[in-house]
Amino acid sequence: xxxxxxxxxxxxxxxxxxxxxxxxxxxxxxxxxxxxxxxxxxxxxxxxxxxxxxxxxxxxxxxxxxxxxxxxxxxxxxxxxxxxxxxxxxxxxxxxxxxxxxxxxxxxxxxxxx
Amino acid sequence: xxxxxxxxxxxxxxxxxxxxxxxxxxxxxxxxxxxxxxxxxxxxxxxxxxxxxxxxxxxxxxxxxxxxxxxxxxxxxxxxxxxxxxxxxxxxxxxxxxxxxxxxxxxxxxxx
Numbered sequence: 001x002x003x004x005x006x007x008x009x010x011x012x013x014x015x016x017x018x019x020x021x022x023x024x025x026x027x028x029x030x031x032x033x034x035x036x037x038x039x040x041x042x043x044x045x046x047x048x049x050x051x052x053x054x055x056x057x058x059x060x061x062x063x064x065x066x067x068x069x070x071x072x073x074x075x076x077x078x079x080x081x082x083x084x085x086x087x088x089x090x091x092x093x094x095x096x097x098x099x100x101x102x103x104x105x106x107x108x109x110x111x112x113x114x
Numbered sequence: 115x116x117x118x119x120x121x122x123x124x125x126x127x128x129x130x131x132x133x134x135x136x137x138x139x140x141x142x143x144x145x146x147x148x149x150x151x152x153x154x155x156x157x158x159x160x161x162x163x164x165x166x167x168x169x170x171x172x173x174x175x176x177x178x179x180x181x182x183x184x185x186x187x188x189x190x191x192x193x194x195x196x197x198x199x200x201x202x203x204x205x206x207x208x209x210x211x212x213x214x215x216x217x218x219x220x221x222x223x224x225x226x
Contacts (some may be wrong), residue, residue, distance in 0.1 A: 004156075033213070042201050042216030043157065056213055091156065101147045101164075101205045103214065105156035 002026065004106035006092050012112045018080035021109045024073070025094030031055075033103060034067055034077050035091040043091055049075065050097065082113045116140045118202055118217035125223045126192055134187045134220045136202035144205040146178050146185045147214060152198045160187070160200075189222075197224045 005024040013019050025032050031050050035043035046065065047057040052072040060067070064083070069075040079086055089110050093103040118138045126132040136146065145164035149157040163169055163178035163185060175188040189196055199221050203214040 040218075042203070042218050043214075044216070045213045048213050093157075101145050101162045101203075101214065102159045103157075105158070107156050 004092055004094055004104055006090075006106035006109055008109055009107060010110050010112075012114065013082055015084055015113050016081040018078065019082055019111065020076050020078045021090050021092075021111075023075045023077070023092030023106060025075075025092070026104055028096070029094035029104070030072070030097045031095045031100060032069055032075050033093040033095075034075070035093065035105075037089045037091055037108070039088075046077070079111075082111075084113050087111055087113045116204070116206070116215045118204060118215065120200075120202055120217045120220045122218070123221045123223070125225060128192055128194060128224055128226050130192050131188065131190050132192060132222065134189075134200050134202075134222070136185045136187075136217060138183050138185075138202070138204050138217075140204050140206060140215060142206040143180070143183075144207055146176070147203045147205065148174075148176055148187045149201045149203060149216075150198050151201065151219070155198075157201065192224050194224050194226070197222060 033048050034046045037043045046060045047067045048055040049069045052069045067077045089108040091108045092106045095103045120136050147162045148160040151157045161176040168177045173190045178185040199219040201216050201219045203216045
């Protein structure tokens, strides 16, 4: 069974530039999550999708972050414009609808904003 | 607000047993999960407790006391490869936004 795929693995951009991350969840997993993990901290949920609908985006900074999951499969997360404090690892995870406690994480994208 | 408390660092000897505690104060509670994350790696699921008591999975066990808002992860027969960060995470609700709220993690170092 293929795991959660993410790209790119690393990205370095200057502040005020834009960046996009891509995620392909495990086949059959209807629920998809985007997390931000700052060094030394636990993952923080940014947005949760079930199929192509948003379940929770209460912690997504909507003035600069956006995400979509148009066909209910893969997803993109965008930051525009980036700030220095956005430097973090962005993790995508997926799960079955009734097993949200057991999430499968991708390798993450390490973003550095200079 | 939500808060989970874990020790920031723990050191233990190879072959020994170590317990990582987690106390929580959250607006909702459906269950407690544990995840392992090696440096530079992705979090991986270890265990889940929805009911009080002990769940055993190989060398790892997890315990929950809902009345005490407390749980722990027990690692037995420690191996060098167990050196990693361990996160407890609360499932805040059963339905709707089933998101996990993660603690800040405990960095476990296993020494020879």
